[in-house]
Amino acid sequence: MLMTIATIVHLLVAVGLITTVLLQSGKSAGISGAIGGGAEAIFGKKKGLDEVLGRITTWLAVGFMITSLVLAFLHH
Numbered sequence: 001m002l003m004t005i006a007t008i009v010h011l012l013v014a015v016g017l018i019t020t021v022l023l024q025s026g027k028s029a030g031i032s033g034a035i036g037g038g039a040e041a042i043f044g045k046k047k048g049l050d051e052v053l054g055r056i057t058t059w060l061a062v063g064f065m066i067t068s069l070v071l072a073f074l075h076h
Contacts, residue, residue: 003074010067017060024053 003071006067006070006074010064010071013060013063013067017057017064020053020057020060024057025050
């Protein structure tokens with residue numbers, strides 16, 4: 001029973017982690033960065049959203065590590 005609950009929580013944290021990483025804006029580099037950088041200078045960048053997603057990603061990563069350890073201990 002405890003193993004099932006831990007596995008479900010682990011899967012939910014993993015899906016949340018994947019989602020928040022994919023929602024974050026990437027670091028601009030190369031020619032695509034030059035084009036995108038110009039648009040950001042004109043229209044502005046969503047800095048607040050990136051910061052919130054960064055914090056959420058950090059907490060989900062910590063939760064993922066903790067649930068991984070819990071599952072490892074429960075398995076043995």
